[in-house]
Amino acid sequence: MTAHSPLAAGPSTRRRRSSSIGFRVFTYTALVLILGPAVWILLGVLGRALGHWRWSVLWTPLTTEGGGLRDQILGTLLLMAGVFILAGTVGVLAGIHLSELAKPRKSGKRSGGFLRTCSDILSGFPSIVLGYVGYTALVVGLHWGYSFLAAVIIVSIMVVPYIAKTTENSLRQVPTGYREGAEALGMTMGYSLRKVVLKSALPGIVTGLLLALAIAGGETAPLIYTAGFANKLPHSLTHASFPYLTYVVFSFYDSPNPQYHYLAYDAALILVVIVLLLLVASRMIVSRTQRHAEGARTRTRTPRRPRRPEPTGEPLDLVDLHR
């Protein structure tokens, strides 16, 4: 493997022992240094918000004196719903195309290479750049003004590559036998896609969608450029600024009104709760389906009972019969 001869004199035993201990200490320190801030953030958000938490924040509207965050919460949820509908449809269909429908190349390469590359490039775009594009093209160019529609379109463009990728990956994990079985039963291609392939890939797709929603709900920079900010929910899709939670966190913490500081902390807590709920939901879907999936990759090292070997046409091993 390396140029070292096994017979060459290596480092002394003492050095080897100390480097091993040092390495062990380093790994645990690294783990603590990573998890410490995560816990610190969560406790910090909780501590700042719970000191003067009142439930009425959830259902009173925002006023100049203070009030609550009703419209901001609804706005974030509506935004997520809009992204779910728009980016969900486009992303899932794009994933289906890349995995199932694109014709394989003659050279045997994976199909849809160019379109997949486009999707990858798009996923590399920083969100603020997409926000600027939305501002120039939709807010100013189409005269929509700061609006819900512009925000939904831009955030959707942001998460579509992600949804397409997760959909494609979970479709690829559907065993080929399912598709062949469906075809052998005489199902049309569309019917088998709907009833067999998509059905077994659904948990993976839903997980991707939930994580995309978490990204959408926590996004700030492109929304400042496209949605503006408002105290109240507007009645139209365009020509009206739109309320959402992340802006409250971003700008209220140093407002002269102390009530607004509390609102910023409350908004941070609500955001974290929404995102954590989405993460937990996606985790539950993954673990539930992994438990039932056939041949699921298990992280534990516990030895599993070996499965009966596939019939290969060879004579049975006698050991097998005596099990």
Place this chain on the structure above:
Amino acid sequence: MTSVGGAAGSVPAAPPGRPVPRDSPFRKIGNWARANEEHGWRWTARVAVLLPFAALVFAVAVLAVKAWPAIRVNGWYFLYGKNWTYGQSYGATVHTDGVAHAAGSQFGAWPIILGTIQSSVIAIIVAVPLSIGAAFALTERLPGWVSRPLGLAIEILAGIPSVVIGLWGLLTFGPWLAKHIYPIIANIAGHLPNVWPFNYFRGPVDTGQGLLTAGLVLGMMIIPIIASTTRDLFLQVPPLPKEGGEALGMTHWEVANRITLPWVRSGIIGATVLGLGRALGETIAVVMVGGASLHIASNIYAPFGTIAATILTQLDGALTDGTGFAIATLAELALVLAVISVAVNFAARWIVARTSRIGAPVGGQ
């Protein structure tokens, strides 16, 4: 299958209820839909897969068209200049190459380009060793019932919105660092010779809003990407070579250094570059923690700006320019940022794709 009631199978019983005539419009629509379902899937999916492509072309076109006048007028000064002024908003409009801009306006983006590089480098320096160490602890040391919840905690860190991390960095983490950690570093640097790498660490340490704090916060934000990828890579290393190493009497460190790490090195590099892409594009946390300055940070604790942060913070300033030239300059910034991060992303993919094909060095599954 519905049961065939009573009859011996040769004559199918009439279905209960009103029989649907053969030429009923419902049945016709149903048949048509069934016959054309595949077409429906194909065409909607084809349209859907073209939309990201269209969005990409659209975004690049918008940026290029918007930025073109700025690229022509700013020239190379944009990349090396240090001065960012909007000029006299109410003064005379000047025309250069037929492009109108405010008199005395100058747009040199070098300070924020440098700030972007500096903060990303700090983030990588912090994140990569910690991620690798933590991934080792999670996969090689701790039992499954400990490491699984801890891995989940890292994923939760990835999900916390960046604005919340920014608020924490601004109100809690930054002041804490400025009070307890930075004075120590500045003190040590004060005793070292006053030359380039050391004098950058000398005080004053300010309030904690600045380059080092932003770099640390960015590092925290990219740690989940690198750590979870590294953990998954370590799990893919087959146990046989590692066990072989231990059977030869290698210590844990030697197994890690000579067997596990070389096995997954390319994947770690790819994950690192992916994290770098995220750090380059992060906006809101840098705006809150970094101090949103347009000048080069005088020391490592001083306020600074990145390209992404400047695009956000300078929107209001740019809108005061009646000629629209400042907005065009922001488009040029966005274009530069997009080019950099797309290049970084592709480098990551290329590294991973190139090296993952080579496959396992020894043993195999």
